[in-house]
Amino acid sequence: MWHPSRMKYGIAATTSVTPATTPQSQADYVRRMAQTAEDAGFDSVWISDRTVYPKDLAARYPDEFGLGKADPSAQNVLEAVTTLSYIAGATTRVKVGMSVLVLPFRHPVLNAKMLTTLDVLSGGRLIAGFGTGWMPEEFATMNADFDERGRVTDEHIRAFMALCQGEEYEGSITSTAGMTFFPRPLQTPYPPVWIGGNSKAAIRRAVRHGDAWHGIGQSPSEVSNTRDAIGTLCETEGRPPSEVAITLRSTLVLDREVLDDTGQRKTLTGSPQQIRDDLNQYQDAGLDYLVISIDQPTEDDTAQAAFSFAKLANL
Template sequence: MELGFAMPHLLRLKATCQPWEAEVTGADQTRLAKWAEKLGYAMISVPEHHIIPRAHVDLSGPHYFNAYTAMSYLAGATERIRVNSCIAILPLQHPIVTAKALSTADWLSGGRVTITFAVGWLKEEFDLLGVPFHERGAMSEEYVQAIIELWTRENPEFEGKYVSFRDVAFEPKPVQDPHPPVWFGGDADPVLGRVARYGSGWWPFLTKPEDIPAKLDFIRSRPDYAGKLTDVFYGFATSRVGEGHSVRTDPKARPGMSKQEIVDRLGWFAELGVTMSSVPIPALESIEAYFDYTQWVAEEIMPAVA
């Protein structure tokens, strides 16, 4: 079991965030990224929304990065730790632009990019950006095909309803062969089908931990399963966030758990098929206390679950 680093102030979800996180600056996050790498954390993952309608701010908060920009910055500030999204909203940006942003980041970082795509759920965000919400699944299916084509073919060609290209050059290609790991976030059957066809990773959000094995069986039973799935990310805080970022209570996933409680839960996750997790940010008074806490996790929890 590997541990991702829970970076404070990437968002301000009512369900999970501690009050002190809102004071964390970009400079603080740069220090924390270097610290996470030094301690041996495996990955930093960046959430994404482009704009939040006022009606959703209470639960979702107003603060989100562009995933690709933040991933690139964090990769540039470090040397070894992987960067990911959690998630990037695939239909809201043209796939050629997405492919270029991610291949650039992978090339410059020496091959440290993983990408977790999702179709999105916030209709008002799609409306504001002029993207048809009810076509987001079909768009995502084409977009991921087009992105992989651009990443892997010397003379890429694609013909679809939403994107087409031929007689083009696309470089730099990603460093990773055949391309950066592609994960998908979400729980619906079409998402799981996309995992089966293209994904090496799955990031569930509304799935209860005990239901993960059945979902994995579903993915691997698809007739077009490509056999690539190796990673499942399930963070402690995942079960505390419901649909539309609503607050859910899970007493077994509260912040500030003891060492044994954390180790036991991670062991249970591993039995369910989870390969990577993250320990929730506890109730602390300052960022300096979080430096101490993440060191405690690295020294006490990582060796116990490695």
């Protein structure tokens, strides 16, 4: 099991976060951000997962992608496992993770083979971030059952853990009875499993199946509430709360305040002192691990912001 001894930091290298990246320059950008993470002292590099999305995304989901919200092009991401393999080959120290891989779109055996292969080739640096997905249109395109995504995700996770340990798996979505699975991962019993999502179902899944809960954009007070909820669920499940790390992915906007719908400054936006105060509040709230996405207009600005944040966080 994975037990953090202090608050750690990762950086998302998802190419769409920086609009300056073009299809021709994405490989260079990913390699640059991976090397920046390694040089600046970050613990890990992360990639998001998306297959397709509606052309009228902002019209369908105005609360998330409407005017003043997230840029729909932020969903233009490279395939996660392939990209992390590229990052692993371009680095030597940083861990590589998915924030998060949508399991219902993938075949559990092939997915497990891809991930264990990545763990072997990276020297045991994989963090397996898993989630259920949220966009019905994407599920329809992928011929996956949106309503069954929770159950399918749970089975995927159980199959992944069994195959990593050389065990046969028998379930409704696949069976490996009488079959040999290769390779086993370097990390035992399996790479750390982080469960993504802010919903109650995601939190329950993290307690039942995960080494960590991986939330999205929560404030320090929200993180504190989630930590308490996880502690209560752990007692119900007979599991020590220390076995479930509290992790978060959020967006860093350095030197510019971003306001929420109530006019309040969003966490991790603003001056260096405001960012430092936010990090202290996250630490006090019980956050073990923070993965930052960086909102800057150019690749150079993004790399510089990563180094500036590393100094603020004393990496």
